[in-house]
Amino acid sequence: MEVQLHLIDYIIMVIYFVFVLGIGWFLRKYMKDAKQFLEAGRSLPAWVTGLAFISTNLGALEVMGMTGSAAKYGMLTTHFYWIGAIPAMVFLAIFMMRFYYGSKARSVPEFLKLRFDEKTRALNAILFAVMTIMASGISMYALALLMEKVLGWNFNISLWLSAAIVLAYTYLGGLSSAIYNEVLQFFIILIGLLPIVILALMEVGGWSGLKEGLAPIATQKGFAPDTLTTTWKYTGAANANPMGVKWYGIFAGLGFVLSFGYWCTNFLIVQRAMAAESTTAARKTPLIGALPKMFIPFLIIVPGIVALVLINNPGSGFSIMENGKPNYDLTIIMLLKHYLPAGVLGVGITALLASFMSGMAGNVSAFNTVWTYDIYQSYIRPATNDAAADARHYLRVGRLATIFGVLVSIAAAYLAGLFGNIMDFLQTIFSMINAPLFAVIFLGMFWKRTTANGAFAGLFGGFLVALAHHGLTAPEGATTLVKGGWLGLLRTYPVEMAQNFWTAIYACASATLITVGLSLVTRREKTDEELKGLVYSLTPKITEENIPWLKRTNTLALLVLIIFVILSVLFW
Amino acid sequence: MLDIKIPIGLMFFVFGVILTIYGFMTKNDAELYQKSLSHNVNLWMGVLMLVFGGVMLLLVRRKKS
Numbered sequence: 331m332e333v334q335l336h337l338i339d340y341i342i343m344v345i346y347f348v349f350v351l352g353i354g355w356f357l358r359k360y361m362k363d364a365k366q367f368l369e370a371g372r373s374l375p376a377w378v379t380g381l382a383f384i385s386t387n388l389g390a391l392e393v394m395g396m397t398g399s400a401a402k403y404g405m406l407t408t409h410f411y412w413i414g415a416i417p418a419m420v421f422l423a424i425f426m427m428r429f430y431y432g433s434k435a436r437s438v439p440e441f442l443k444l445r446f447d448e449k450t451r452a453l454n455a456i457l458f459a460v461m462t463i464m465a466s467g468i469s470m471y472a473l474a475l476l477m478e479k480v481l482g483w484n485f486n487i488s489l490w491l492s493a494a495i496v497l498a499y500t501y502l503g504g505l506s507s508a509i510y511n512e513v514l515q516f517f518i519i520l521i522g523l524l525p526i527v528i529l530a531l532m533e534v535g536g537w538s539g540l541k542e543g544l545a546p547i548a549t550q551k552g553f554a555p556d557t558l559t560t561t562w563k564y565t566g567a568a569n570a571n572p573m574g575v576k577w578y579g580i581f582a583g584l585g586f587v588l589s590f591g592y593w594c595t596n597f598l599i600v601q602r603a604m605a606a607e608s609t610t611a612a613r614k615t616p617l618i619g620a621l622p623k624m625f626i627p628f629l630i631i632v633p634g635i636v637a638l639v640l641i642n643n644p645g646s647g648f649s650i651m652e653n654g655k656p657n658y659d660l661t662i663i664m665l666l667k668h669y670l671p672a673g674v675l676g677v678g679i680t681a682l683l684a685s686f687m688s689g690m691a692g693n694v695s696a697f698n699t700v701w702t703y704d705i706y707q708s709y710i711r712p713a714t715n716d717a718a719a720d721a722r723h724y725l726r727v728g729r730l731a732t733i734f735g736v737l738v739s740i741a742a743a744y745l746a747g748l749f750g751n752i753m754d755f756l757q758t759i760f761s762m763i764n765a766p767l768f769a770v771i772f773l774g775m776f777w778k779r780t781t782a783n784g785a786f787a788g789l790f791g792g793f794l795v796a797l798a799h800h801g802l803t804a805p806e807g808a809t810t811l812v813k814g815g816w817l818g819l820l821r822t823y824p825v826e827m828a829q830n831f832w833t834a835i836y837a838c839a840s841a842t843l844i845t846v847g848l849s850l851v852t853r854r855e856k857t858d859e860e861l862k863g864l865v866y867s868l869t870p871k872i873t874e875e876n877i878p879w880l881k882r883t884n885t886l887a888l889l890v891l892i893i894f895v896i897l898s899v900l901f902w
Numbered sequence: 903m904l905d906i907k908i909p910i911g912l913m914f915f916v917f918g919v920i921l922t923i924y925g926f927m928t929k930n931d932a933e934l935y936q937k938s939l940s941h942n943v944n945l946w947m948g949v950l951m952l953v954f955g956g957v958m959l960l961l962v963r964r965k966k967s
Contacts (some may be wrong), residue, residue: 338924349913356904371903378906510906517910521951525943532939561962599920671934673924675946 333480333667339676347495348679349514354499354507363721367504367728368699369436370605370662373762374506378513379611383602384626385512386735388519389689390682391469393630394476396552397660397665400634401641401650404544404558405901407634412561413585415623416894418593419616420887425502426594427603428872429775433610436604438597439704441781445774445864447782448708453789455704457763458597459697463735464756466693467742472659474743477851480663481679492683496691497736498696503730504636505605508688508695512602515684516622522674522681523629529669530636538582543639558635561901574824575831583831587838591648591764595771598696609872610883617886624893630662637661640668655845690739698731704894706731757799758830765834766792766841773845778865780860784849792841805829905965911958914951921948 361367399409411515435441439458443451474489499507501674534540545555557571564570565577575583593599593616603615640648641656648668650660666678706727707713713720745752770788773780801817805826809816814829823829862868914939925945935942 338920341920345913345916345920349909353904353909360903373903435920506903510904510909513906514910514913517914517954521914521954525938529938529941529943599964652963669938671928671937671943673921673928674947677921677947702957 331897332482333663333675333679335481335676335679336672338673339679341685342673342676343680346518346684350495350511350684351499351585352529353510353514354502357503357507357510360506360704361502361504364702364719364724366506367547367725368695368702370506370509371503372605373607374509374605374611375491376606376611376614376618378509378613378874379602381516381622382509382512383599383615383625383690384619385516385519386599386602386692387623388626388685389692390686390688391472393519393682393685394659394662397630397634397662398660400623400656401637401661404548404635404638406558406565406571406573406902407631408561409580409584410705411623411627411631412894412898413580414589415593416620416890417585418589419620419623420890421590422594422600422603423613423616425866426771426775427613427868428609428618429599429864429869431604431609433867436703437593437700438600439573439700441771441864442774442785443704443708445771446780446785447860449771450723450782450786450789451704451708453534453786454763455708456769457460459700459705462598462693462700463738463761464742465877466690466697466735466739468746468757469686469689469693470611470739471743471746473683475747476659476663477683479666480660489740492692493736493740495686496694497733500691500694501732504728505601505699508691509602509605511691513687515681515688518677518684519681520629522612522678523633525674526633526665526669526678527629530633530665534636534639534854538549540636540639544635544733545558545644547638547642558638559901563902567825568828573827574827579828579831583828583835587765587768587834588831591768591834593837595764595767597700598692600697600772601699611822613692613883614808614860617883617890621893624890624897631740632659633665637665690736693698694732694735694739697735698728701731701735749813751810758812760832762837763789764798765796765837769838770845773842773849775848775864776866777849777853778867779849779854780845780854781849781854782856783852784847787848788841790845790847792837795840796833796837799833800829803829803832813823870899905962907958911955911962915955915959918952918955921945922952923934924948927940930967946948 365371396407396410430441433441433444435444439451440592441454469491470493472484473492477483477488479486499511534543541556541559544558548555548557551572553572555565555572562577565580568574568576603612606612606615640646641650648664650656650658650664652660663682666675670678702724707724766789769792770785774785798817800814802820803823804813804815804819805823813826858868874884879885921944925942925948928944929942
């Protein structure tokens with residue numbers, strides 16, 4: 331299983347880290363106040379924030395997970411990239427972004443404070459801060475473990491060294507540095523994985539060869555021959571496809587609740603768009619991100635499917651077996667080992683390392699913003715009359731929060747090693763806060779009657795319903811309570827993914843019902859005047875009439891949707 | 903502010919130079935390229951990175967003048 335690296339591979343890796351740290355070093359002199367450090371001065375062009383937007387999501391766990399998922403479920407995995415992302419990104423761009431950006435809120439929790447009240451912000455800020463740091467810790471743990479397993483590096487050294495590099499460049503250059511490095515990482519992932527895609531397809535004889543190779547594997551599993559190379563065709567019945575979900579589960583669970591919850595309300599993602607230089611640039615950010623997003627499956631899912639063919643061909647010498655069981659998380663790194671000679675192998679491994687580290691940097695830079703503005707400035711030391719002194723003070727707090735965030739991430743990484751199951755469980759729980767959050771923000775933006783108490787109860791109630799659903803159901807054959815069923819067992823789902831979809835659907839639906847119901851019986855605290863710029867019906871519409879139609883945001887959105895439809899039909 | 907195209911362009915240009923030279927040096931090493939189905943991927947990717955890095959740097963120059 332070990333991958334042998336040569337001198338040239340290490341040279342490439344070292345050069346990459348020199349550039350990563352160099353970016354932080356060059357940006358340090360611009361970091362004069364908290365706004366520069368925590369919001370990148372709201373000065374970045376749309377193509378930079380757009381690529382960072384997509385790159386934040388292209389963390390290593392995503393690359394590893396999705397290639398592994400492709401080796402399990404085939405082309406069905408593209409649902410995460412098409413239906414599970416594109417409609418939500420277009421919606422964010424066209425309808426929601428202007429409220430986030432135009433409200434001058436510096437974070438998603440702060441938007442909740444402006445639209446609703448202090449307690450709604452506090453609930454969201456605290457949950458978000460804990461969740462991001464934990465996600466960062468889990469991802470670092472995975473990195474160090476992988477490096478130990480595959481490259482034979484010492485676990486502690488890889489953990490502390492990668493944390494030190496991330497700390498160095500986020501401490502020096504703040505959000506700008508994190509975003510710039512995400513753009514760099516985007517290109518290195520693209521170029522690092524490109525040779526595997528080409529070589530993998532060459533080996534199996536192109537797309538048609540791949541289809542032929544997969545047919546016997548699908549039939550052997552009891553599915554129709556083309557199940558693994560299609561996306562919607564076999565979703566008419568849950569047992570006709572390896573994912574075990576029906577089309578409406580994919581459509582409502584993944585395409586609506588999970589993706590809107592993730593793309594439209596997760597501050598980690600939205601923060602990239604908020605760093606853009608203007609409302610137009612902020613609105614274009616998700617759309618510019620959507621263009622490469624739609625083609626990423628060809629880079630990480632296609633090799634995963636080829637891996638499935640190789641796994642079933644004993645003569646290929648390709649294996650992801652670990653202690654007698656397949657470990658799908660190893661798919662991507664074993665593909666790198668299988669196809670790449672020294673030299674490009676270094677680029678591939680660097681791409682993987684890069685995405686781990688930028689994932690952590692993203693989490694840390696979102697954490698320090700929420701900590702500084704939504705917790706420290708709101709409850710510990712409010713702003714004074716001296717704006718210039720405040721800007722310096724909060725810059726210092728932001729920098730200290732960066733150090734603190736990295737240290738807690740390291741602690742979380744060790745905890746993940748000691749109590750892996752508990753961390754998985756907590757991550758599942760925290761993933762439940764996004765679905766109700768979307769319901770509440772959506773109602774807040776589009777229904778002026780939504781009240782603060784209704785929103786708070788919806789957020790909290792939706793979370794409790796998600797928790798209860800997780801506690802009362804379990805995927806088939808679950809052996810630990812971490813997977814669900816810890817309150818009793820009302821229903822079993824064929825696979826874990828189906829359970830997650832339905833948890834999200836119940837959470838979002840109940841949050842909507844609670845918020846609407848309570849809003850109708852509680853009094854509005856904010857006048858129409860106060861809600862201007864925060865609610866759709868009270869804000870002047872954006873007109874693009876004086877912009878040439880080629881440059882309009884709507885035109886770009888239309889282009890994204892057309893490509894989305896073409897791809898969906900092509901791989902139906 | 904720093905133009906992000908500069909570090910991107912420089913880094914890929916440097917990678918391109920290294921991989922192209924390495925690709926030439928290992929041109930006759932059949933064993934090394936057995937994995938990549940006998941294609942000299944270092945040379946291919948090296949040239950691709952040189953072009954990509956070069957285009958990025960050209961874009962920076964054009965913007966300045």
